[in-house]
Amino acid sequence: MTLQESEGYSTASLRWQRHHPFVGVSVTRRGFLKWLIAGFGALSLAGVLYPVVRFLKPPPAVSGAIGQVANIGALSSFPAGQLTAVTVHGQPAAVQNLNGKYAVYSLICTHLGCVVGVTGDTFKCPCHGSEFSATGAVTHGPATLPLPTYHSQTQNGSLLVGPIDLTGAKYPAWYTGEFGA
16 A cells, blocks of 8 residues: 555546646636636737738739630621620620630629620720720729730630630739629
């Protein structure tokens, strides 16, 4: 029989104490509050620093490409010299045929992401009045960036449209050229 067993501790109690090192440690109210305040302080500091670090950390390299290649129709369905509204992967777009050279523009306004309408040979945003020329360039603000184009090519009498090219200007991080993205 050991000294501890003779003082009233059972063998099971002694085994339990060996595996639980905080048994017998007394915590004062002051000590508990210090740990509690330090924990809340660390949590608060992390809550403040996380957004700052996310802001300062550079974003991953942007490929400037969104989406897959889609066949949006026969070349004959896009009359020369006109803007034709189409849908690319469920997103609004417009095709411009300039003597057999095709350009496909996203119809998402670069100001705040509204869907731009095709009016004759120009684009007009109904939300804040931005206007774009037939080439997608801004002619009237508040938008400051041109409408991005899709990569496109002709093949077997059809117009194939690929990903959006966001390399033409420094588009804001929220802008993807897609509505509701």
